[in-house]
Every structure is written in C-alpha cells, then in structure tokens.
Amino acid sequence: MFRRNNEERMGSPAPQGDTPPVENQEQEEQSTPTLNFTTPTEFVDIPSKGLYYPEGHPLHKQESVEIKFMTAKDEDILTSKSYLKKGIAIDKLLQNVIVNKSIDINSLLSGDKNALIIAARTTGYGSSYQTKMTCPSCGAQGTIDFDLEEGSKVKSSEEVEGVQDNGDGTFIATTPRGNIEVKMQLLDGSSEKKLLKLTANKKKNNQPESTLSDQLRLAILSVGGQTDQMMINMFIRSLPASDARYLREVYSKKMPNVELKHNYECHSCGYEQELEVPFTSDFFWPK
Numbered sequence: 001m002f003r004r005n006n007e008e009r010m011g012s013p014a015p016q017g018d019t020p021p022v023e024n025q026e027q028e029e030q031s032t033p034t035l036n037f038t039t040p041t042e043f044v045d046i047p048s049k050g051l052y053y054p055e056g057h058p059l060h061k062q063e064s065v066e067i068k069f070m071t072a073k074d075e076d077i078l079t080s081k082s083y084l085k086k087g088i089a090i091d092k093l094l095q096n097v098i099v100n101k102s103i104d105i106n107s108l109l110s111g112d113k114n115a116l117i118i119a120a121r122t123t124g125y126g127s128s129y130q131t132k133m134t135c136p137s138c139g140a141q142g143t144i145d146f147d148l149e150e151g152s153k154v155k156s157s158e159e160v161e162g163v164q165d166n167g168d169g170t171f172i173a174t175t176p177r178g179n180i181e182v183k184m185q186l187l188d189g190s191s192e193k194k195l196l197k198l199t200a201n202k203k204k205n206n207q208p209e210s211t212l213s214d215q216l217r218l219a220i221l222s223v224g225g226q227t228d229q230m231m232i233n234m235f236i237r238s239l240p241a242s243d244a245r246y247l248r249e250v251y252s253k254k255m256p257n258v259e260l261k262h263n264y265e266c267h268s269c270g271y272e273q274e275l276e277v278p279f280t281s282d283f284f285w286p287k
Contacts, residue, residue, distance in 0.1 A: 039068045039069055039071060040068070040069050041066050041067060041068050041069065041099060042066070042067060042069070042119070042123070043064040043065070043066050043067075044064055044065050044066075044067055044115055044116055044119040045063060045064050045115070045154065046059070046062075046063065046064060046065055046111075046112040046115050046116070046256075047109075047111040047112060047114075047115055047154050047155060047156060047256030047257055047258060048109050048111060048112050048157075048256040049061075049063045049156075049256075050062040050063055051157075051167070052109060052157075052168060052169035052186060052256075053107075053109075053169075054168070057107065058100055058102045058103045059103065059108075059112070065098060065099075065100070065103070065112075065116060066098075066099040066100065067097045067098055067099065067116060067119060067120060067123070068096075068097045068098075068099060068123075069097075069123040069124070070093075070097065070120055070121075070123050070124030070125075073096070074093055074096055074097060074120075074124065075124070077089060077092050077093050077096060078090075078093060078284055078285065079285075080092075087196065089284075090117060090284065091105050091106075091189070093120060093284075094113070094116055094117065094120065097120050097123075098116070104189075105189050106188065106189040106190040106193065107188055107189065107190070108188055108189050109169070109186055109187075109188050109255070109256065110186070110187055110188065110189070110192060110255065110257070111155075111255050111256045111257035111258065112256070113189060114257060114258045115154070115258045118148055118152055118258060118260075121148065121283060121284055122148050122149060125284075125286055127147050127148040127149040127150070128145055128146075128147060128148075129145070129146045129147075129148050129277070129282070129283060129286075130143060130144070130145050130146075130282060130286070131143070131144060131146065131277065131278060131280050131282045131283070132144075132280070132282075133262070133264055133275065133277070133278065135264075135266040135268065135269065135271055136271065136273065136275070137266060137269050137271035138266060138268050138269040138271065140266055140267075140268035140269065142266065142267055142268075144262055144264070144277070146260065146262055146277050148260070151260060151261070151262065151277070152258050152259065152260050153258070153259045153261070154256075154257075154258055154259075155256065155257045155258065155259050156256050157253075157254050157255065157256045158253040158254065160173070160250055160253050160254065162174060163250055163254070165254070169185055169186045170183060170184065170185045170186075170221065171183070171184055171250070171254050172184075173246070173247060173250045175239075175240075175243040175246060175247065176242065176243060176246055177240045177242055177243045178239070178240065178243055180223060180224050180235070181223075181224055181225070182220055182222070182223055182247060183220070183221045183222040183223075184219045184220055184221060184247070184250075184251060184254075185219055185221050186219075186251075186254065186255055187215075187218060187219055187255075191218045191219075194218060195211070195214055195215060195218060198214050199211060199214070212244070212248070213236055213237075213244075215248075216236055216239075216244065216247060216248070217232065217233065217236055219251055220232050220235075220236070220247075223235045259276075260276060260277035261274050261275065261276060261277065262274070262275055262276075262277050
C-alpha cells in the first residue's frame with residue numbers, strides 16, 4: 001500500500017518571486033481565507049494484480065486500486081439500519097471510497113475485495129484490530145490485538161501440481177479418487193451474494209445448510225467436459241468427501257487473497273498455533 005501525494009490538491013506554498021504591489025497585498029489581507037477539504041487517498045495493492053479480470057474490465061492488468069480515506073459520511077453508511085438489515089453496508093462503503101466509479105463491487109474477486117476492506121478499515125480506525133479468538137484445544141476465549149498493516153500478507157495464486165491454470169481465473173483439476181476433470185472459476189462478489197441468498201433461503205425454509213456444497217456448485221463450470229448444471233449438481237451430490245476436500249484446497253490455493261494470521265497462545269491451557277484472525281463485528285464497529 002502507498003499513499004498518494006495530495007500536496008497539489010491540499011494547497012502548496014506560493015512560489016517565491018518579486019513582492020506583489022501594495023494594493024494587491026491589501027486586497028489579499030482583506031479577503032476571507034478559504035479551506036480546501038479534500039479527502040486524502042491511497043493506492044491499495046490487490047492480490048490478483050489484475051491478472052484474472054477480462055479485457056474491458058477497469059481492473060484488467062491493474063495492480064492497485066485508489067481509495068479515499070474513510071470519513072464521517074462513511075461511518076453513517078456503516079451504521080445505517082437499512083443497509084445493515086440488508087447486509088450491504090460494507091459493499092456500500094467500498095463503492096463510496098473507491099475513486100474509480102466504473103469499478104463494480106460485485107465484479108471484484110473475493111481476495112481483492114478483502115484487501116480493499118482491510119485498507120478502508122485501516123484508514124478509518126487505524127491498524128490496531130482487537131478481537132476475540134477461541135482456543136481450538138480448550139474452547140477458552142481470549143482477546144488479541146492484531147496489527148492489520150504489519151500482520152496482513154498478500155497471498156498470490158499458487159501453482160498446484162497437476163492443476164492446469166488457464167490464466168483467466170479458471171483452472172482444471174482432476175479428482176484423486178474419481179479421476180474426473182473439473183473446471184473451476186474464482187468467485188467474485190456476485191457469486192458471494194448468491195451464496196448468501198442460498199443460505200438465507202434454506203434457513204428461512206428450515207432446510208439443512210450446505211454451504212460447502214453450494215460453494216463448489218458456484219465455482220464448478222464443468223465436469224468431465226459437461227457444462228449442464230444438472231450434471232454438475234449430480235456430481236457434487238455423489239462426490240466422495242476426500243475429492244470434495246481436494247477441490248476446496250485447490251481453490252483456496254488458486255485464489256489470490258490477503259492472509260491475516262496470528263501466533264495464538266492460549267492463556268488457559270498453553271495451546272500454541274498460527275491461526276486465521278476472524279472478521280467479527282469488532283472489525284468495522286470497534287468498541
């Protein structure tokens with residue numbers, strides 16, 4: 001991340017030169033000074049480096065996105081009851097702080113969106129993020145203070161042995177047990193909304209949640225060369241657990257993202273492990 005030079009927009013000292021006429025000096029002294037309330041900006045490096053956006057997309061081969069610092073107006077967005085109820089507060093915030101308005105939030109890859117969320121939060125509330133973590137061993141809860149600038153790391157898309165990367169955000173993996181070729185895509189914001197809607201509908205209708213299967217259903221484009229959605233659904237329903245886990249692991253490695261990891265030590269039982277830092281309500285709504 002680097003900060004844009006706002007000197008020109010914020011106003012700079014007048015160039016040195018000959019002393020202006022006395023009458024001009026008097027006019028300047030009598031004039032009312034004005035303030036320039038320009039919000040500073042910074043460029044945020046995105047994990048994908050723009051490599052997986054199609055030609056014509058504003059982020060095609062763009063390695064960074066310019067965002068404005070959070071303002072009081074943005075806090076109003078985060079506390080809007082209407083936006084919170086609809087679950088769109090953070091999307092509205094991002095749309096407001098991104099300088100290039102031709103960028104559609106729903107078209108952002110999940111990893112790039114995460115990077116922008118972290119950067120926006122840092123401009124508004126600083127890099128210190130206090131949240132609770134649960135010990136995987138004894139279940140005790142403890143509070144950690146995580147530095148978002150020092151602790152966050154950009155994770156590029158990884159090369160995975162036996163997986164064909166098509167260079168456009170799609171890749172082909174072969175399931176170890178069933179030996180079936182599966183073509184998958186990296187999910188964007190629109191796919192995330194579909195997943196949330198599916199989960200909400202199942203909860204509303206008292207149906208069992210199937211988040212992991214639904215994620216695969218959205219990510220898989222074809223199975224054995226077949227693109228029919230009914231065929232893909234049948235494949236997922238009969239997919240051995242080991243193959244499903246393999247596909248999820250491949251997807252995780254191929255998705256460029258931002259990692260937030262903390263060397264956790266439980267004060268109750270002494271358990272130690274590097275764990276993912278959770279996004280909780282403390283993230284954008286610190287106490």
